[in-house]
Amino acid sequence: MPKVKTNRSAAKRFRLTATGKLRRQRAYRSHLLLGKSRKRKRRLRRPALVSSADRRRVERMLALR
Numbered sequence: 001m002p003k004v005k006t007n008r009s010a011a012k013r014f015r016l017t018a019t020g021k022l023r024r025q026r027a028y029r030s031h032l033l034l035g036k037s038r039k040r041k042r043r044l045r046r047p048a049l050v051s052s053a054d055r056r057r058v059e060r061m062l063a064l065r
Contacts, residue, residue, distance in 0.1 A: 010061035014050065022050035022058055 015023045028036075029044040036044075050058050059065045 004063045006063045007061035010058065014058055014062060016062075016064075017049075022055060022062075023047045024050050 013024060017023050024047065026044045026046070026048050029041065033041060056065070
């Protein structure tokens with residue numbers, strides 16, 4: 001059976017944490033920032049975890065499974 005290729009666009013967007021969870025960046029911080037509060041923009045800087053609903057799909061793109 002051939003090797004499974006990693007989806008390169010996914011590899012640039014997701015990182016594995018030390019405990020094995022998948023980390024992602026938050027959306028909605030690229031433009032139209034004047035209408036968003038300072039607090040909201042500050043929170044959008046922080047990374048988030050991939051939800052359990054999407055985890056299997058992302059792992060497959062990263063060739064983890």
